Amino acid sequence: MRRSREIQGDIIAGAKKDHVQLLLLKFEDDSLARTWLRRLRPRIATTRQVASFNAEFSRARKQSGGDDPKALNAVWRVVSFTYPGLRLLAGRDPFPSVPPGSTQEAFKQGAAARADLLGDTGQCAPEHWLFGNGTGQPIHAVLTVAADRPQDLRVALTEEREEAARHKVVIVFEQDGATLEGSRRGKEHFGFKDGISEPAVQGFDQPDPDRPEHKKGSPGTRIIPAGEFVVGHERDGGRPNDLPGWATNGSFQVLRRLAQDVPGWWAQVAARLKELKEQGKVPPEATTEWLAARLVGRWRSGTPVAKCPHADSPSDAEAWSDNDISYRDDLEGEITPLFSHLRKSSPRDGLLLKSSDEQTVPEKGALDGRRIMRRGIPYGRPFDPAGSAGNGPDAPRGLVFVCYQSDLVRQFEFIQKDWIEEPNFPARDQPPGRDPLVGTATDVSFKGCKVHFEQFVRTEGAVYAFAPSLTTIELLTDGKLDGGGGPDGDRILEAPFTLRPADGPVGTAKARLVMREVGNLVVLDERDEQRWESGTAGTGGVRAVFQEDGDLVVLGADDRPVWKSRTTGNPHAKLIVLMDGNVVIRAAGGTVVWQTDTAH
Incomplete structure (x- = not known):
């Protein structure tokens, strides 16, 4: 996965830059928008690029x-599209089938439209938002530009x-972060x-x-x-994925x-x-720092209250x-209250739903499937009563919250809904309360008494978007939205x-590629009938590998090939299982250099 040229670079690898600008865009002309995207595509960062740089x-x-190496600098770009943006570029509904309660529906x-569900009401309601409120200018795309140095940004x-x-793409809103x-x-x-x-x-990070x-190491x-x-x-837990094929690697x-x-x-x-x-x-002897740490679940340094309940221990050696x-x-x-932000957003191994x-x-098979990949960054200047007006109490400041999930x-x-905003999560006779750090106003149960906390984090804008694979982006430049794997591609x-x-x-x-226990690589059709085989049954083949040089091989336990497609010399080639039943190796230029000839 570290070598993926399909997955955009911020999703798994993480851009990890000090200076970020998000451009919220509206397309005024679908044809020009596709041209804009075609020209943007070579500048979009891939997982391979970002992971290599980060390492x-x-x-x-x-x-x-x-110390940060001064000579190492990069600029990364990530692009994502809202539902109206995908529909405009593709010329059709990207999700023609929308099961009730599904991610497609959201x-x-x-x-x-989901604001009430998530607690974005009152001063956090969409009518007060700076962008994405559903009534102002539509947002079709989000272009994120991230850099190490402000001059490069x-x-x-x-x-x-x-x-x-140049392409009639209107910048509806710009959000900075640093x-x-x-x-x-x-x-x-x-x-x-x-x-x-x-x-x-998994597949990106090395296990202990x-x-x-x-x-x-972590x-x-x-x-x-x-x-x-x-x-x-x-x-x-092996849960199925019911999204269309074009969404693969997005x-x-x-x-x-x-x-x-x-x-x-x-x-407060x-x-x-x-x-x-x-x-x-x-x-x-309790201080405001002591109580604040319990609301967050950590001390300012990041030290967990669970480890150091009495005082902060800001040691780099232990970080x-x-x-x-x-x-x-x-x-x-x-020790760490049930209402603390840390436990509300990720309960870890200590979640009893009821006393x-x-x-x-369990984390595996249950809580692991709730995790999100956060990519947030602060915006605005820090509060400093002795500073200038830009550091004052009314100056804009906060967090640009970004997360990725499937x-x-x-x-x-x-x-957001069932944990952070649910007063009785986890369920107790005395409800723990909402998350007092990022949730709406709440009474929390602390040491047997109710303590009221008002809301001091407000939603000022929100967007749902989809960051597609590089292949899907290429398809969108031609006004298409198919391919990429899955039920309809x-x-x-x-x-x-492998x-x-x-x-x-x-x-x-x-067409389904299957590696048999007997050492044979085969293609099965929709009736599980064999349409093609490598002819390596009984030769000791243990796995099939599509290599970076473009060769598809069956390897034995000693890593020696027992069969080859003989297509080496085609870097950046792709192995494609087609909807028509054929399996091909397509070179970077688009030429088919090998196939099973199993279309039917």
């Missing part, structure tokens, strides 16, 4: 003793604005370290040999099946502008602490394990791809 950056940073309706934005103007500087680096505006709890991805369910970071973030890949994107009232939130924490002290519910948290010995939230339950909800309903919306397999007997069939309704 090189990490090595250089380690060699320099922790995507088609859009973020504004400015140059890239100039190019993108000129390209947009890493906070100095001691605030890596933190959000309330002052807490952010981005610690991101999941690892002693704890294979966790990422190597204790507590669970490895989640790639299909939870990228459509068409294996999902937690991901649903949620964009939210979340305004933060920093002085208001901290003033101080007021609630005073009340709790008067009631004798907290230690006499590598800040995600290694267990709530198994704190099922009722005596009477005998078993916690199912909007099961992942982002479930977390070709299955495109990019190198390196097929073992245990993997089962891969393909379309009329």
Whole structure:
């Protein structure tokens, strides 16, 4: 997966840049929009590019003793499309079949139509949004430009604005974002370290040999099946994917502008602490930092309250394990409250749905399937009462929340609606309350008493979009929306791809590639009748591999080939299982260099 040229670079690898600008776009002419996209396509970052750069950056940073390497810089672009945008580019409905309650339904309706469901009411309602409210100018696409250096971002934005103007692509809204500087680096505006709890991805991140369910070198970071973030890949518990073929290797994107009232939130924490002290519910020495850490689940440094309940322990030497948290010995939230943001958004191994339950909800097969891939970044200048007007209490500041997932309903919306905004999650006789950090106004149950928290994070805009694969983007430039694998498209397999007997069939309704236990690679049709074989039964073949040089081979246990398609010398070729039943290897230029001749 690290070598994927199909998956856009921000989804799995993560752009990880200090300076970001999101351009929210409207297409005024569908033909010109396709031309714009055709010209943009070569500039879109792939997983292979971003992962390679990030690995090189990490090595250089380690060699320099922790300093960012000044000579390593890059600019990444990511593009996603709303439902109206896809429909305009493709000239047809991208989701003609929309089951009730499905992610297709949520995507088609859009973020504004789902606002009530997610708690975006009152001052957070769409009529107050700066973009995406469903009544202003429509948004067809989101172009994200991310850079290490501000001067590089400015140059890239100039190019993108000129390209947009040339093709009648209107910039409806621009949202900036930047890493906070100095001691605030890596933190959000309330002052807490952010981005610690991101999941690892199966097939992308290396597992720990002693704890294979966790990422190597990052204790507590669970490895989640790639299909939870990228459509068409294996999902937690083997759940099926009912999305059309063109969605393969793409991901649903949620964009939210979340305004933060920093002085208001901290003033509220101080007021609630005073009340709790008067009631004798907290230690006499408790500070606002102490209470704030319990609302978040971490201290400012990122140290979990579960590990250091009494005071922060901001040690760089221990920061590598800040995600290694267990709530198994704190099922009722005596140390880290059940209402804390950390437990509300990701309950980990400590979720008892009811106090009477005998078993916690398992992570594998249940909670892992709720994870999202967050890519947020702060916007605005930090609050500083001694600073200029731009640092004052009324200056705009907050978080540009971005996340990727393969199912909007099961992942982002479930977390927001059923966990963060649900007062009685997990269910208790005294409801724990909503998330007091990012949720709406709530009463939380703290040490047996109710404590009221107002809302100090407001939604000021939201968009649901889809970041398609590079192949699907290419199709959209021609006004098409088919192919890419799945129930109504070709299955495109990019190198390196491995097929073992245990993997089962891969393909379309009329053709499925299967690696047999006897060592034979075969093509089966819709009636499970064999249409083609490699003729390697009994030769010791254990797996089929589509190599980066364009050759499809069957390898034995000693890694020696027992059969070849003899198509080496075709880098960037694709192995494609076609809807018509044929299986082909198509060179980068489009020429078919090998086929099973099984169309029917």
